Amino acid sequence: MKYVLSFNLNGLPVDTLVKATDTLLDVLREKLNVVSPKRGCDNGDCGACTVLVNGEPVRACLTIGLTVAGKNVQTVEGLQQDGKLHPLQRAFHEHYAAQCGFCTPGMLIAAKALLDKNPKPTREQIVEGISGNLCRCGTYVEVVEAIQAVAAGKYKE
Amino acid sequence: MKKRGIGIAVGTHPAGLKGGGDPSQAQIRLKPDGTFDLLNGAVDIGQGCKTILRQLAADELDVPLENITHQNIDTDTGPMCTGTFASRVTFMDGNAVLAAAADLKKKIRDWAAEYFECSPADVEVANNKVFVKGVPEKSLSMAEVGAMVNWGGKFLVGTGAYTPGPGQQFDPETGKMTAIASLAFGCCVAEVEVDTETGVVDVLKLVQVFEVGKAMNRLLCKGQNNGGAMMGIGFGLTENVCPYYPTMDFAVQDLTDYVITTAADMPPVMVEDIVEVPHPNGPRGAKGYSEMTASLAGPAILNAIHNAIGVWITDYPATPERILKALEAAHA
Ligand code: FES
Numbered sequence: 001m002k003y004v005l006s007f008n009l010n011g012l013p014v015d016t017l018v019k020a021t022d023t024l025l026d027v028l029r030e031k032l033n034v035v036s037p038k039r040g041c042d043n044g045d046c047g048a049c050t051v052l053v054n055g056e057p058v059r060a061c062l063t064i065g066l067t068v069a070g071k072n073v074q075t076v077e078g079l080q081q082d083g084k085l086h087p088l089q090r091a092f093h094e095h096y097a098a099q100c101g102f103c104t105p106g107m108l109i110a111a112k113a114l115l116d117k118n119p120k121p122t123r124e125q126i127v128e129g130i131s132g133n134l135c136r137c138g139t140y141v142e143v144v145e146a147i148q149a150v151a152a153g154k155y156k157e
Numbered sequence: 158m159k160k161r162g163i164g165i166a167v168g169t170h171p172a173g174l175k176g177g178g179d180p181s182q183a184q185i186r187l188k189p190d191g192t193f194d195l196l197n198g199a200v201d202i203g204q205g206c207k208t209i210l211r212q213l214a215a216d217e218l219d220v221p222l223e224n225i226t227h228q229n230i231d232t233d234t235g236p237m238c239t240g241t242f243a244s245r246v247t248f249m250d251g252n253a254v255l256a257a258a259a260d261l262k263k264k265i266r267d268w269a270a271e272y273f274e275c276s277p278a279d280v281e282v283a284n285n286k287v288f289v290k291g292v293p294e295k296s297l298s299m300a301e302v303g304a305m306v307n308w309g310g311k312f313l314v315g316t317g318a319y320t321p322g323p324g325q326q327f328d329p330e331t332g333k334m335t336a337i338a339s340l341a342f343g344c345c346v347a348e349v350e351v352d353t354e355t356g357v358v359d360v361l362k363l364v365q366v367f368e369v370g371k372a373m374n375r376l377l378c379k380g381q382n383n384g385g386a387m388m389g390i391g392f393g394l395t396e397n398v399c400p401y402y403p404t405m406d407f408a409v410q411d412l413t414d415y416v417i418t419t420a421a422d423m424p425p426v427m428v429e430d431i432v433e434v435p436h437p438n439g440p441r442g443a444k445g446y447s448e449m450t451a452s453l454a455g456p457a458i459l460n461a462i463h464n465a466i467g468v469w470i471t472d473y474p475a476t477p478e479r480i481l482k483a484l485e486a487a488h489a
């Protein structure tokens with residue numbers, strides 16, 4: 001049995017057919033070919049699948065797809081505006097805050113969620129904000145530096 | 158009670174396969190718009206070889222970095238390479254890329270000598286231009302050369318290969334051989350606080366310094382040094398596939414059991430630095446060293462734990478369980 005799921009993805013309305021058991025990660029990656037959220041563990045442990053639902057960071061692998069009906073979902077695909085990278089993307093790039101890049105989409109979304117609510121976080125708040133996102137390459141120092149640089153206004157929209 | 162201690166670990170790390178016989182190949186071709194495609198077999202797994210190898214090619218050809226595209230999409234049709242491992246890519250592929258760029262430069266010079274009707278020795282390839290030394294009117298931009306070469310029915314491809322010596326060949330008299338291509342050095346100092354009630358270890362400070370030959374890109378070195386430090390802390394304190402090996406009891410199932418470091422595990426003080434002693438055979442003096450960035454924090458932390466509480470933990474990782482057992486045994 002399939003259901004129609006309608007929601008807003010990066011500002012555009014989408015409709016798709018899903019099973020009741022499809023997670024948001026299945027919907028994004030397998031149905032809509034939105035592949036920035038990564039399937040790191042499919043178990044809620046790694047944070048690589050983090051997306052924003054109505055502005056809140058959630059683990060897409062633990063979110064049942066049908067629960068986002070009518071909501072706004074944001075992924076890294078929606079970060080850039082008019083071909084221009086988001087300040088966080090530019091800062092990550094310039095600080096070498098992505099090595100293999102597998103955790104990076106989740107890190108960017110976690111960082112965006114943090115800065116949207118708290119544009120001037122302390123270092124501790126930044127660390128806490130990304131502490132649910134595992135990075136096997138260990139880029140934490142550079143990720144924190146990049147977020148600090150954005151918070152300090154070094155990268156304008 | 159909380160007790161503090163300091164530990165040190167030093168290390169050396171060779172680039173690539175020991176015993177030589179560790180070849181890499183590279184190919185660079187001039188395209189019709191005067192930019193270049195660089196092909197090699199080493200894969201970028203996040204260590205940044207796409208950047209480093211382009212830097213080296215751009216340096217040798219004296220063209221802007223952004224004019225070089227790096228392709229390593231297919232290890233079947235691409236140039237041969239033993240792979241991305243053992244800190245070998247900068248050293249082996251770097252040397253192969255330099256050789257390929259020098260070969261292409263020579264071919265561009267030969268082509269231009271015909272065009273300018275002069276000797277190849279008088280042709281200079283520099284500053285993204287090809288010109289006759291001392292004759293300013295005999296000068297072409299690389300874009301013009303690329304167009305004329307390719308639309309004129311020629312194809313200029315530079316090839317290069319490198320291996321640090323024939324594999325496993327040694328002098329039967331003395332036993333001497335080129336055992337390693339390069340040897341990098343490193344040191345890590347850790348300061349920890351051990352809670353003797355709970356067995357929990359906090360890393361307060363971690364300092365890592367590596368001798369890298371010559372840094373090809375300081376930002377990439379920094380990222381690898383810090384990333385390696387975070388891996389090393391996990392290796393020293395939490396990461397264990399089979400905690401009760403040789404039994405498979407509690408073997409890890411997922412990332413809930415296999416605990417790697419998070420941002421919250423960064424030591425409050427983390428310092429990284431490099432020392433540069435150019436290697437005679439390294440590309441522009443570089444050595445391979447990066448794997449060692451992950452190797453030293455573990456032993457430094459175990460030494461620091463001994464310094465703090467006077468007992469040796471002889472198995473990685475130093476979990477609270479192992480620390481409390483060691484303390485109990487020491488006081489029994
Ligand atoms: S894939 Fe969702 S937390 Fe790892």
Ligand code: FES
Pocket residue numbers: 097098099100101102103104134135136137138139203
């Ligand atoms: S950059 Fe490789 S996992 Fe984070």
